[in-house]
Amino acid sequence: MKLVSFVRHGRPGFGVVAGDGVIDVRPRLPLFHTLLDVLRAGALDEVRAATADVRPDFPLADIALLPPVVGPEKILCIGVNYGNRNEEYKDNSEAPKYPSMFFRTPGSFVGHGAPLIRPPESEQLDYEGEIVLVIGKEGHRIKPGQAKDHIAGYTLCNEGTIRDWLRHAKFNVTQGKNFDRSGSIGPWMVTADEIAYGKPLHLTTTVNGEVRQDDTTANLIFDFDYLLSYITIFTTLKPGDMIVTGTPTGAGARFDPPKWLKPGDVIEVTVPEIGTLRNGVEDET
Secondary structure: OEEEEEEEOOEEEEEEEEOOEEEEOOOOOOOOOOHHHHHHHOOHHHHHHHHOOOOOOEEHHHOEEEOOOOOOOOEEEEEOOEOOHHHHOOOOOOOOOOOEEEEOOHHHEEOOOOOEEEOOOOOOEEOOEEEEEEEOOOEOOOOHHHHHHHEEEEEEEEOOEEHHHHHOOOOOOOHHHOOOOOEEEEEEEEEHHHOOOOOOOEEEEEEOOEEEEEEEHHHEOOOHHHHHHHHHHHOOEOOOOEEEOOOOOOOHHHOOOOOOOOOOOEEEEEEOOOEEEEEEEEEOO
8 A cells, every 4th residue: 555644625634545546544444533543553454444446535636745654753864874875975984883873853854745945044955865664563672583574664755954064063963954844755655565575675866857866775784674673772663653764875965066955956766666755945935
């Protein structure tokens, strides 16, 4: 299934994508107001049964998409997680022994089709195409072989970053990673049963049609099994939590001169098994 969260005629909802349309889940399963409610209840099979062989209620074009999971407890992002990413920094450091991590707020992300917002404080808005794991089952100290049982599905992220604000402090990147509406998640969550676990996923990021990032998860330094087992040593993952798994080489900051995003640009993050996350850029007003 492809599951979306949306606003239609001012009303929030969630549904299942069927072709170019959406099956509205809330009227059919009124106990669940959001996709997060479904994940917390472990009720994806109920959604599947309630929407089987049902005609769409309205076209996709008639809704404004939100990030697939609205209001998660945690959005945990992984840095420097593709081969050659460490070399991009040109600081002669060894390959990382452990993942780099930081949290992002839900308000720092918009959905598919909404503009990324460049703030007046900086012109250094950058893109980072990434694959996102959506957690469906609570877990603490998850063993690597059990990781796939905790993943409800997959979505995509443009982990938009204000680069100069990453360097405002000595040891953290929180400021540059959390400007309101600077990144995006979507367009939908593809349930885990649709994608063979461990299959290499081919990720590309384009800006105005130009390919900037192109890699596969076969090149991950820390794979999905390792990430879930490592993360759950120090925190319990809850249904609806999202893990943004890292970006390949080719972000705008790595060009000479850098290629920052500007109003009018269109960024597309694509994994064929998941879809394409597309966003434009606007200045904050």
